Amino acid sequence: MTAPAQTSPEQPWPVRTVARKISDWINRLGAVWVEGQVTQISARPGTATAFLTLRDPAADLSITVTCATELLRAHQPALTDGTRVVLHARPTFYVSRGTLSLRADEIRAVGIGELxxxxxxxxxxxxxxxxxxxxxxxxxxxxxxxxxxxxxxxxxxxxxxxxxxxxxxxxxxxxxxxxxxxxxxxxxxxxxxxxxxxxxxxxxxxxxxxxxxxxxxxxxxxxxxxxxxxxxxxxxxxxxxxxxxxxxxxxxxxxxxxxxxxxxxxxxxxDVVAETERIRALRDRGRRALHGWVDRERRLLDSLRSRPVLADPVTPLLRRAEQVAGLLQRARRAVLGRLEEERSALNATNARLTTLGPAATLARGYAVVQRVGPAGDPEVLRAVDEAPPGTRLRVRVMDGALYAVVSGDADPPSGGSRGETGA
Structure with missing residues (x-):
């Protein structure tokens, strides 16, 4: 009976067909060289077949190996658990048990040189x-x-x-x-x-x-x-x-x-002893360094206290106070002298202004005649022609001012020029 090429729930393969096909596939692989470590060697007296397990040294994988008992016993040196070997074997699938094993026909121990x-x-x-x-x-x-x-x-x-x-x-x-x-x-x-x-x-x-x-x-x-x-x-x-x-x-x-x-x-x-000793040495170094620093600072303080400025702090203060008082006096004299100079200059300026001002001229008997305009603003009268009859005048003298009105022309002076206007 030929099994169908494809399977389905309606047309499944029986177990014997699956086992036979697996056996055919494995048989087509042919003989191979395999490397691994030998474990669980079993070669009972009176039996023609020996059993052992070949394990992958780098993974948790193993496979059963069978060989002739004479092949195993004739191997020199004798195989022991853990021996690294290379064997020539043919994969075999036992249909009745559904197991896979290798049938070895040659076993070689891997030498030290090759390892x-x-x-x-x-x-x-x-x-x-x-x-x-x-x-x-x-x-x-x-x-x-x-x-x-x-x-x-x-x-x-x-x-x-x-x-x-x-x-x-x-x-x-x-x-x-x-x-x-x-x-x-x-x-x-x-x-x-x-x-x-x-x-x-x-x-x-x-x-x-x-x-x-x-x-x-x-x-x-x-x-x-x-x-x-x-x-x-x-x-x-x-x-x-x-x-x-x-x-x-x-x-x-x-x-x-x-x-x-x-x-x-x-x-x-x-080492706890060495580390304890190291800590003790570091503690001693720290203590010596601290003591040295304290001694240096103490000597520095003693040196500072022995200086005159700290031995007698009042005398430098008094000396500085005297200097400040002297500077204050100099500053006061300088300010007073400057004030006196400025006062003298001011008085001189005031005298010159007084001499040049109109008040001194008025004090000598002179008067300032001003023409009063319609708006009431006085203007200095500089010529007789500027004051025709009827013009209001403001006459300023030393102690005040008086007002007058021009009534007519005055007689001209003997020198031929016109005299002052009469009031």
């Missing part, structure tokens, strides 16, 4: 991306509120970090995340713990610690996924992996690299 070469290629790639750049590294806080610690459960690395940190600062607080530090589960668990601590606002710095080991044991700390996770953390990360000679890629990505977990315990917090 180191892969790490070197990854190191160059991460360096080119700038993940090792010192400019992006952050300085851990001087005294963190809480220290996040990622390490193996009850490990020597955990003990070294805690003991050394608490010896330096007894009140330090830790949030510990125990994870696998080698094998197939190491990278996923470390990345999860790193994400958990990075989200915790109380954690100011994160320490990733592990003791020494072989190159294979330290492979998780050169994993690309872990390196990128550390580079993306907002919290400063301290790497304390292995011994002094060990240098996984995590040391280059982390913000601070410590040679050992013991070194990390010493660097993550300050």
């Amino acid at each position: 180191l070469a892969r790490i070197e290629r990854l190191r160059r790639a991460l360096h080119a991306e700038g993940l090792f750049d010192p400019a992006r590294k952050r300085r851990p806080p001087f005294l963190p509120d809480t220290v996040g610690l990622i390490t193996g459960r009850a490990s020597a690395a955990e003990r070294d970090v805690l003991v050394n940190a608490q010896a330096r600062w007894p009140s330090v607080r830790f949030r510990i995340e125990n994870v696998a530090v080698q094998g197939a589960l190491a990278v996923p668990q470390i990345v999860d713990a790193l994400s958990t601590l990075d989200r915790d606002g109380a954690v100011d710095v994160i320490v990733i610690a592990r003791g020494g080991g072989s190159v294979e044991d330290l492979l998780p700390f050169s994993d690309e996924t872990l390196c990128r996770a550390v580079a993306g953390c907002r919290t400063p990360v301290i790497s304390a992996i292995g011994h002094e000679q060990d240098s996984p890629l995590l040391d280059h990505v982390a913000d601070v690299r410590c040679s050992t977990p013991t070194d990390a315990g010493r660097r993550v917090v300050p």
Whole structure:
């Protein structure tokens, strides 16, 4: 029976058809080379087939692998959990069970040289991306509120970090995340713990610690996924992996690299004894500086008090008072002298005005004759012709004025000119 090309609620495929089609699709994939870490090896005596699990070292993914028992036993060195291998296998879908597995016909352990070469290629790639750049590294806080610690459960690395940190600062607080530090589960668990601590606002710095080991044991700390996770953390990360000679890629990505977990315990917090001594020294320096300043100011005050102006403040005031009194007298004499000069000048001017004024002339017997116009305004009479008969006159003498009317022409004087007008 041929299954229809399309399915519908009215024409669904039976389970056997779906399983058979999946099997056909997988069989068309053919044999592939697969890399991963071996876990859960099972090779029972008397059985022809051995079972193992191949796990992705950078993700929480695994797949079942079957192979001939003789192939597994003949492998040298013997495969153990966590061994990195490359195997040639054909994907197989078991229709009856609905499961997928790989049937391996060749298994190769990844050698140390090849592992180191892969790490070197990854190191160059991460360096080119700038993940090792010192400019992006952050300085851990001087005294963190809480220290996040990622390490193996009850490990020597955990003990070294805690003991050394608490010896330096007894009140330090830790949030510990125990994870696998080698094998197939190491990278996923470390990345999860790193994400958990990075989200915790109380954690100011994160320490990733592990003791020494072989190159294979330290492979998780050169994993690309872990390196990128550390580079993306907002919290400063301290790497304390292995011994002094060990240098996984995590040391280059982390913000601070410590040679050992013991070194990390010493660097993550300050030394309370050293800081106490520093505070005491600073207090002594401050006390000496304050005393020195007080002594200088006291000497300055003593010098000021010893000056004559402060020893006898009245005498300078009296001297200044005498100077002010002398200046006042000089100013008074200057003002009086100026007033006298101005008064004399005024009197002289007044005398000249008196001499030149008409009053002196009138006092000698002269008179000023003025013609009174129709409007009553007097005008000085300068000639006889200006006063015809009937003209009203105003005659001003020394002690007053009198009025007259011209009655006729006066006789001319003997000199032949006309005389003054008669009143």
